[in-house]
Amino acid sequence: MSGKELDQTLVLIKPDALKNSLTGYVLSLLSEFHTGLRFAGTKIVHVSKMLAEEHYAEHRGKHFFPPLIEYITGLSHYPDEPIKQRVVAIVYQGIDAVPKIRAIAGPTNPLVAREQKPGCIRSLGTLFPIKDKDGQIIDQRMDNLIHASATDLEAEREIKLWFMPNDIPPYMQGYATKKSERHFYFKDGKLSEDHVPGSFCIVAPGDIVWESDLAILHAIADGTPSKGTLESVVAKYLVNQIR
Numbered sequence: 477m478s479g480k481e482l483d484q485t486l487v488l489i490k491p492d493a494l495k496n497s498l499t500g501y502v503l504s505l506l507s508e509f510h511t512g513l514r515f516a517g518t519k520i521v522h523v524s525k526m527l528a529e530e531h532y533a534e535h536r537g538k539h540f541f542p543p544l545i546e547y548i549t550g551l552s553h554y555p556d557e558p559i560k561q562r563v564v565a566i567v568y569q570g571i572d573a574v575p576k577i578r579a580i581a582g583p584t585n586p587l588v589a590r591e592q593k594p595g596c597i598r599s600l601g602t603l604f605p606i607k608d609k610d611g612q613i614i615d616q617r618m619d620n621l622i623h624a625s626a627t628d629l630e631a632e633r634e635i636k637l638w639f640m641p642n643d644i645p646p647y648m649q650g651y652a653t654k655k656s657e658r659h660f661y662f663k664d665g666k667l668s669e670d671h672v673p674g675s676f677c678i679v680a681p682g683d684i685v686w687e688s689d690l691a692i693l694h695a696i697a698d699g700t701p702s703k704g705t706l707e708s709v710v711a712k713y714l715v716n717q718i719r
């Protein structure tokens with residue numbers, strides 16, 4: 477909690493909220509009237525495996541990681557309907573954005589949410605049993621309708637993961653940006669400064685980039701230690717691009 481006007485947080489309205497037609501209700505609870513927070517950015521995202529795995533990187537290796545990735549990519553709720561596999565990603569801005577939205581979201585586990593905080597968003601969630609091939613319940617997935625950044629540091633990491641600077645109006649950008657002087661292309665998990673057939677132009681000279689992203693791109697291109705993965709930079713540039 478930093479108590480500043482430019483405080484920001486990332487909210488994801490997850491596929492179960494869309495499937496249950498709760499989007500409008502969730503947005504109402506998070507409205508400026510109720511929270512004092514404003515929209516700084518929003519987009520509809522068909523979540524790639526790359527973006528999902530980066531977003532939930534802290535959970536990599538845990539038993540619930542594979543079902544969590546299937547959930548956030550929309551595969552759990554819409555296995556055969558790619559047209560419906562999406563989330564609504566929103567940046568909210570205003571004083572104490574992170575704790576304000578976490579409080580309205582409520583506890584992670586919907587059962588706990590119902591017991592401890594009836595009326596919070598996640599009290600409307602469900603626990604979905606995961607069964608093995610013999611029908612035995614071996615795990616449960618927590619379908620809890622929204623994601624909300626847990627700390628200011630997490631919010632910064634997540635907003636930079638999902639949004640490019642120019643997805644957010646200039647006077648609402650909360651983190652340092654820089655103009656790139658170099659070209660960067662991406663293909664098959666690799667970065668290059670020259671275009672090769674089938675590569676994706678991520679950043680061109682003159683583009684405004686998150687300063688921390690540019691440092692990562694420079695470090696990877698120059699073969700020096702980098703403070704983040706290539707995927708953590710590239711994923712947002714590939715949002716909604718099917719290749």
Ligand code: ATP
Nearest residue numbers: 540544583584616617618619620622623624625626
């Ligand atoms: P989120 O990051 O989605 O806002 P959170 O910060 O309250 O939720 P995390 O610990 O970051 O909770 O977990 C991320 C997501 O992983 C949860 O929203 C939930 O869907 C799932 N999850 C967390 N813990 C478990 C668990 N023990 N079993 C199954 N799923 C879990």
Ligand code: MG
Nearest residue numbers: 623624625626
């Ligand atoms: Mg979390």
